[in-house]
Amino acid sequence: MAPLQPPRRKDPLKRTPLPLLPPGQRSRAAHHLTAAAAEGRFALPRCAACGTFHFPVREACPDCLSARIEMVEAPEGATVLSQTTAEVPADNYFRERAPWRVGLVKMDAGPTALVHLHPEGIAGSRVRLVLMLDRAEQAVLYAGPEQKGADPMTDPQWREMTADPLHRRVLITDARSFAAPALVKALVEAGAREVRLGLPEAWKPFAAGKLTALPGVSVVPLDLGSERSVADHARDYGGKTEIVINTADHMRPGGALGGSITATRDAMEAVVFGPMRLAQALAPAMIGRGADGPTGAAAWVNLLSVHALAPSPALAGWSAAQAAALAWSHSLRADLAQGGVKLLNLFCGPTDSDWFQTWPQPRVGGSAVATAAVSGLKRGLEEMFVGDVAKDIQARLAANPKAVEREMRQG
Amino acid sequence: MTNSLTLLVSALGSGAVEVVDLTQTLREDSPTIVLPPEFGASAPVRIERISRYDANGPAWYWNNLSFGEHTGTHFDAPVHWFTGRDLPLNTVDTLPVADMIAPACVIDCSAESADPDFLLTIAHVEAWEAKHGRIPARSWVLMRTDWSKRQGAAYANLRDDGAHTPGPDAAVMRWLVDERGILGFGTETIGTDAGQGGHLTPPYPAHHYLHGAGSYGLQCLAALDRLPPTGAVILAAPLKVHEGSGSPLRVLALIPKEG
Numbered sequence: 148m149a150p151l152q153p154p155r156r157k158d159p160l161k162r163t164p165l166p167l168l169p170p171g172q173r174s175r176a177a178h179h180l181t182a183a184a185a186e187g188r189f190a191l192p193r194c195a196a197c198g199t200f201h202f203p204v205r206e207a208c209p210d211c212l213s214a215r216i217e218m219v220e221a222p223e224g225a226t227v228l229s230q231t232t233a234e235v236p237a238d239n240y241f242r243e244r245a246p247w248r249v250g251l252v253k254m255d256a257g258p259t260a261l262v263h264l265h266p267e268g269i270a271g272s273r274v275r276l277v278l279m280l281d282r283a284e285q286a287v288l289y290a291g292p293e294q295k296g297a298d299p300m301t302d303p304q305w306r307e308m309t310a311d312p313l314h315r316r317v318l319i320t321d322a323r324s325f326a327a328p329a330l331v332k333a334l335v336e337a338g339a340r341e342v343r344l345g346l347p348e349a350w351k352p353f354a355a356g357k358l359t360a361l362p363g364v365s366v367v368p369l370d371l372g373s374e375r376s377v378a379d380h381a382r383d384y385g386g387k388t389e390i391v392i393n394t395a396d397h398m399r400p401g402g403a404l405g406g407s408i409t410a411t412r413d414a415m416e417a418v419v420f421g422p423m424r425l426a427q428a429l430a431p432a433m434i435g436r437g438a439d440g441p442t443g444a445a446a447w448v449n450l451l452s453v454h455a456l457a458p459s460p461a462l463a464g465w466s467a468a469q470a471a472a473l474a475w476s477h478s479l480r481a482d483l484a485q486g487g488v489k490l491l492n493l494f495c496g497p498t499d500s501d502w503f504q505t506w507p508q509p510r511v512g513g514s515a516v517a518t519a520a521v522s523g524l525k526r527g528l529e530e531m532f533v534g535d536v537a538k539d540i541q542a543r544l545a546a547n548p549k550a551v552e553r554e555m556r557q558g
Numbered sequence: 559m560t561n562s563l564t565l566l567v568s569a570l571g572s573g574a575v576e577v578v579d580l581t582q583t584l585r586e587d588s589p590t591i592v593l594p595p596e597f598g599a600s601a602p603v604r605i606e607r608i609s610r611y612d613a614n615g616p617a618w619y620w621n622n623l624s625f626g627e628h629t630g631t632h633f634d635a636p637v638h639w640f641t642g643r644d645l646p647l648n649t650v651d652t653l654p655v656a657d658m659i660a661p662a663c664v665i666d667c668s669a670e671s672a673d674p675d676f677l678l679t680i681a682h683v684e685a686w687e688a689k690h691g692r693i694p695a696r697s698w699v700l701m702r703t704d705w706s707k708r709q710g711a712a713y714a715n716l717r718d719d720g721a722h723t724p725g726p727d728a729a730v731m732r733w734l735v736d737e738r739g740i741l742g743f744g745t746e747t748i749g750t751d752a753g754q755g756g757h758l759t760p761p762y763p764a765h766h767y768l769h770g771a772g773s774y775g776l777q778c779l780a781a782l783d784r785l786p787p788t789g790a791v792i793l794a795a796p797l798k799v800h801e802g803s804g805s806p807l808r809v810l811a812l813i814p815k816e817g
Contacts, residue, residue, distance in 0.1 A: 350589040350710040373586040374606055
């Protein structure tokens, strides 16, 4: 397949297609796959009694009838049994995107499954399976080329389920974020058509350095704390933003009793109310442009802290604000889903921002954030844990959340 | 019957006395004082809509307004600085209302203030007095720099060693307070002190001496270029904030019409 070309300017006589979604109903059990797909893991249900993998998720093992089903990382390889191309699908979502290739594969893990199939996949060929979220945010199987690292981005079916920055226009909400320079570079390298850096309090100095010399990069005034500033930005760029990367933050240390309430309110303002303002102004246009061609509106990314999930008593107010931001992001995700626009939360450990200066290494630098953000967009993920500290806390939370609560007292 | 007030009203009506607005518009993007982030920071100006003839209020428009006491064109009461903390009537809700209407001397430093680090000295003021007469006690001294004509970054003029904006030196502030008994000192910049005033001795001398003597500050003023050197009357009534250290306010000047 040919690489994706930059989009042509729109024909003003044509209506922008309303976003349609693939069928979205799943059983409760099927969301075990959603959880894995959201994080980009290839996990399948396996019977804890007899060890048999199966697919899709069932309430009991089809082999031994045990109800003890667990989700386990599974081998990704599979062999194509048969393939077909749906030229005139009955479902409107697929009809608009036809032809659409599907195939039947025999997984190395055992089960046979119907999959979205990459263009070169034919009967007998080897493929590598990826569990991913389709536009209805449901877990589906995509069979791509077997060799690891092969770029499936040229396949429109893969692109449909991801939020590749290629040829898209990106807003980074806070140009002063520690992660902004690395994000700009990574997005430009990933082929973003425009990268706009929102600059709050434009009357304060800001050294854009060489960033604005990169193609498509600009700095625009944007203060998420100001209704007027946000509304003005949306008036100019509401229809010209396909990806938002929300880097707004306001970390100030302080415990539950000794911490500053003003600082906590400032943190809430920065990580909850500001993004709320921006989303209310910008997201409706993004939702409306969710099917605006192969480079239509695609994703909203939040740079959050892992302390949204595991509050640090030393950072009580800020952790609470992060938790509020996370809670709100789930509701935003539900709204964005109407347009097939994804929401990716990046959970970071202590970062290289000034306010973590005395925190022990390893801390998360801007380049780690940028690499994760671009990778997550290219894979269409919903949740990523960035850095060793965040990954460690994620694992400990899964094992014993109460222990994490106690351990967080040690910092 | 004719008395002073009817004369004033008639002068206002005829235009013999003109009203000049010395206030900058209170905007969300108004620059405010910048301190190191480890200190508490002033809340910015926020104007949040309650309704505008819409579902939240079909026939009416109104906003919620929030700001720090020291945002926009604002008034500093003596209690704002530690030197004025023990004085009587040192807060905006208690200060004498008679002080809210007072004459002003306007010292034109607009040429010198092309240098962002220009400091007003006793010599400058003495030269002004030689021309316009001695500064009367209980009058405002307003330092005209024309900096209110600047916008945004050029107005705040922040560099990596802090703000660079014109203001008074330490000696002139002590002299104005001790030798002239001024009511207050006003500037067009953010703060009655120079941008680098924290590096003078004592630090922030305008705040130090003014408030220590029970005098007031006005900053972020505008349109001082429209005032005569003497003869203007300033109306500066801060909000009556309980134990307030200052407040944004509308500052007006009454001036005799030229010619």
